[in-house]
Amino acid sequence: MKSESDCRIHVSLKVKGNFGDIVLYNIDKRKWIRIGNIVFMVYDEQITATDVDVIENYQKLGFGKLMIEVLQRYAQEHMLSVYLYSLRDAIEFYKKCGFQRVSRFRRRGCKLILTNVEKGKDGKQVSYGDMVWVPKGLKCARVAV
Ligand SMILES: CC(C)(COP(=O)(O)OP(=O)(O)OC[C@H]1O[C@@H](n2cnc3c(N)ncnc32)[C@H](O)[C@@H]1OP(=O)(O)O)[C@@H](O)C(=O)NCCC(=O)NCCS
Numbered sequence: 001m002k003s004e005s006d007c008r009i010h011v012s013l014k015v016k017g018n019f020g021d022i023v024l025y026n027i028d029k030r031k032w033i034r035i036g037n038i039v040f041m042v043y044d045e046q047i048t049a050t051d052v053d054v055i056e057n058y059q060k061l062g063f064g065k066l067m068i069e070v071l072q073r074y075a076q077e078h079m080l081s082v083y084l085y086s087l088r089d090a091i092e093f094y095k096k097c098g099f100q101r102v103s104r105f106r107r108r109g110c111k112l113i114l115t116n117v118e119k120g121k122d123g124k125q126v127s128y129g130d131m132v133w134v135p136k137g138l139k140c141a142r143v144a145v
Contacts, residue, residue, distance in 0.1 A: 007026045007028055007035075008026070008027045008028055009024060009025065009026065009027070009035075009066075010024070010025040010027050010032065011023075011024055011025075011066075011067075011070055012024075012025070013070055013074060015042065015074075018041055018042050018043050019039075019040075019041055019042075020039075020040050020041075020042060020047075020074075021037055021038060021039050021040070022037060022038040022040075022067050022070050022071055023036075023037045024036050024037070024054075024063055024066065024067055026058070034055070035054060035055060035058045035063050036052075036053050036054035036055060036058065036063055036064065036067055037051065037053055037067070038051065038052050038053075038067050038068070038070075038071055039051040040071065040082075042078075042080065045080060045081075046080055046081050046082070046083055047071070047074075047075050047080045047081070047082045047083070048082075048083045048084065049071065049082060049083070049084040050084075052064065052067070052068070052084065052090075054067075064093060064097075065093075065096070065097055068094075068097040069097075072097075072098070072133060072135070075133070075135050076135040076136065079135055079137060079138065080135065081132055081133065081134050081135065081138060082099075082132065082133040083102075083131065083132050084099075084130075084131055085130050085131075086099075086130060086131050091131070094131050097133070098133055099131040099132060099133045100131065100132055100133070100134075101130065101131055102130050102131060102132050103130065
């Protein structure tokens with residue numbers, strides 16, 4: 001099986017209104033084969049990834065991480081955090097991509113907020129997801145309610 005380094009890859013990132021997708025193609029032999037995709041929403045100053053998928057015979061070759069990195073670059077440029085619900089089997093994958101379990105921050109009587117350190121904005125409560133990736137310049141804080 002091919003590895004990421006010996007495929008010619010085309011990455012497409014499209015955002016229209018509140019919806020976006022990233023699609024990865026293998027363009028070897030002038031044929032475009034879809035390797036995987038991420039579907040996401042941009043809403044309420046956060047990105048929620050609703051579908052992350054690499055087709056079976058391209059899994060464990062670095063393509064999932066590559067797509068997540070594209071999404072993280074977009075999120076960093078727009079200062080958006082990224083949330084998703086992870087299947088139990090994929091939690092380790094997301095941790096390797098820099099995501100953290102939201103439950104790590106949640107404690108009884110506390111909520112997790114994200115604070116825009118650079119702009120000194122008020123904190124924003126985390127929602128929609130059990131894993132979060134936070135761009136540089138935002139920080140997670142646990143706040144008593
Ligand atoms: C989960 C998924 C997106 C990962 O994509 P992938 O291309 O196979 O993953 P990568 O090759 O980029 O893996 C990156 C790292 O995560 C690790 N990893 C990938 N899948 C893993 C898993 N299920 N469990 C533990 N580690 C995993 C890899 O070993 C690699 O580690 P390394 O950097 O130390 O070598 C893909 O396997 C998939 O589509 N699975 C089926 C659908 C699914 O579960 N989607 C997620 C829904 S929330």
